[in-house]
Every structure is written in C-alpha cells, then in structure tokens.
Amino acid sequence: SRKSKSENFISKFAKYYTPAVCYGALALAFIPPIVLLIMGKPAIWGDWIYRALTFLVISCPCALGLATPVAIMVGNGMGAKNGILFKNAVSLENAGRTQIVALDKTGTITAGEPKVTDILPASDVKEKDLLCLAVSLEQKSEHPLARAILQCGEEKQITPGEATDFQALAGNGLVANSKGKMLYGGNYAFISRKLTVPKQMQEAAENLAQAGKTPLFFAQGKQLLGIIAVADVIKEDSPQAIQELRNMGIQVVMLTGDNERTAQAIAKQAGVDHVVAGVLPDGKEAVIRKLKEHGKVAMVGDGINDAPALTRADLGIAIGAGTDVAIDAADVVLMKSR
Secondary structure: OHHHHHHHHHHHHHHHHHHHHHHHHHHHHHHHHHHHHHOOOOOOHHHHHHHHHHHHHHHOHHHHHHHHHHHHHHHHHHHHHOOEEEOOHHHHHHHOOOOEEEEEHHHHHEOOOOEEEEEEEOOOOOHHHHHHHHHHHHOOOOOHHHHHHHHHHHHOOOOOOOOEEEEEEOOOEEEEEEOOEEEEEEOHHHHOOOOOOOHHHHHHHHHHHHOOOEEEEEEEOOEEEEEEEEEOOEOOOHHHHHHHHHHOOOEEEEEOOOOHHHHHHHHHHHOOOEEEOOOOHHHHHHHHHHHHHHOOEEEEEOOHHHHHHHHHOOEEEEEOOOOHHHHHHOOEEEOOOO
C-alpha cells in the first residue's frame, strides 16, 4: 500500500506540479514588458526576448535537457518504422538540413537489373559470334551490365570461350586475351582509342542512347565486332520520390557513368533537375565536393564505387540491397530498395 501511495504521488506530481511550474515560469517571463507598458515606458523587445529566454532556461532546465533526447528518440523510432536506419543523432539532424540530393543511377533510380535490348553486329560479323565473344569477356565482370549480357547468352544457349588476363578498367571497359587476341568491351570513348569506329555504328549508338539504352562496343584486336545495347528499367516509385524531393525545395542531381544522351533520357523519365554524365567511379567524390559549395548535400548510392562519395557528402544514404561497403560508409540506410 505504501508503494501504491508513492506511485500515486509521483504520478500526480508529474501530472499537475510540473506543468504548473512551466506555465508559471512562462507567465513570469511576460511580466517585465507588461509592467513597462503599464508604467508608460517603451519596452525594448529584443532585450526582453533575451531576458525571457534566459529566465525560462534557468527556471525550467529540465525541458531543455529532455527536448533533444526525446526528439532524437522519436525521430529514430519513426525512421525505423518506415525502414530508415539512422546510425547516429548527427545523421538525423543533417537529414533535415539537406538542400541537394545526388542520386546514383544504376540500382538507385533504376532497378539495377538491366536487360539486353539490341544486338547489332558489324557488317562482317555474325550475331552469334559477337554474343559469344562478349559473353567470354563479360563472364568475369561483376557489373550489372555484364550480368545482362551473360543472361542473354544463357537464353540463347551460347557457350563462352576461355578468356585470360582479364582486366576491368573502372568507368571505361574490359580487356582480356582470347586465343592470342585481345578482346575489348566498353563505351565509345574507350573503344575509339583502340580502333576506328565506322560512322554507321556511331550513329546507331547515338540512336540507342537517345532511347535511354546503354550501347556497349566490342572489338577483337583491331576489328570491331559490333554493339550490344542494354537498358535498365526505372523503379516504379523513383519519379514520385524525386518529385516529392523537388516539392520540398531540394535540388536533385543524377550521377552516372553513362554517356550524356542516355543519361538525359533516363533523367527525363525520372524528373531529375540536373545530370552529371560520364562520371568515373573515382570522380563521384569530386562531384560531391563541388556540390557542397552550393549547400548541404546528401548522396544516395548502392555500389562499392559509391562509397567515397557517400563518405564525402554531408549525409550518406545507402540502399539496403546494396553492397556491404556502401552500407558501412553511409550515415543512413534504407532497409528496402525503394
């Protein structure tokens, strides 16, 4: 019974006494300017506000001490309910100050599951030979575009040949040795340094890029084998999410290694404000550094090559389905891929 009486007293104390003290302190803070006005003296409002706030903080320090922890707890709790994990209080605070959001394209705006849409062999090359050599080159690559070509090869029952001395040149392409001849695969800028690309193939690549597809060139030695176009589908909720960010007054920037035409086509579908195309993996961090000159920047990514940019940004946000490196580098993790 004593314990019950004690609990009742504490409950009543918290319910009635604490609010009474807070409201009393608030009322006392308003007394000085009212007294001055009654006495006919001008009230200096700036000075009064300063004195009133000082009075409130001194009289009710508990409110100030509890407000921040409670706000952090509620914010983290609401985030967790919505599948958003804030790693610390600073990341929660920085999220509210974001002015610019930089989005990686593949796996963030898009689903990250590209498909082969077009196979354009060179005039003296068979489609089967082009696909066979492309699969041979791409089988050791971990890039999403490589997985699309490998899947196409499986569907067409292509048996890949052996490729040795494989090298992945970040942001450019792939190199390997097949039966004593060098195999090359990558974007136009990379292939054009190895051989001369016919104008007809250049125009075909431009048309594919305008349609939002990524044209990949393949060559063996000094011979151009052809183009395989790959397209990645935009996530259903990406345009809505980007529009909501813009409605909040936040600028949205898309970062991608794709060429300008392909990037602009994807950006138009997604509703992005600005596009930075042709960015090498190590160049994303430099882009974030420049964006920070214009405001608080949040970077959203999912891949290993996004980690430096996630670390450089004021707020790094990783997609939950992304790589462990990206999740570890980020301040906030979206538990779902949405």
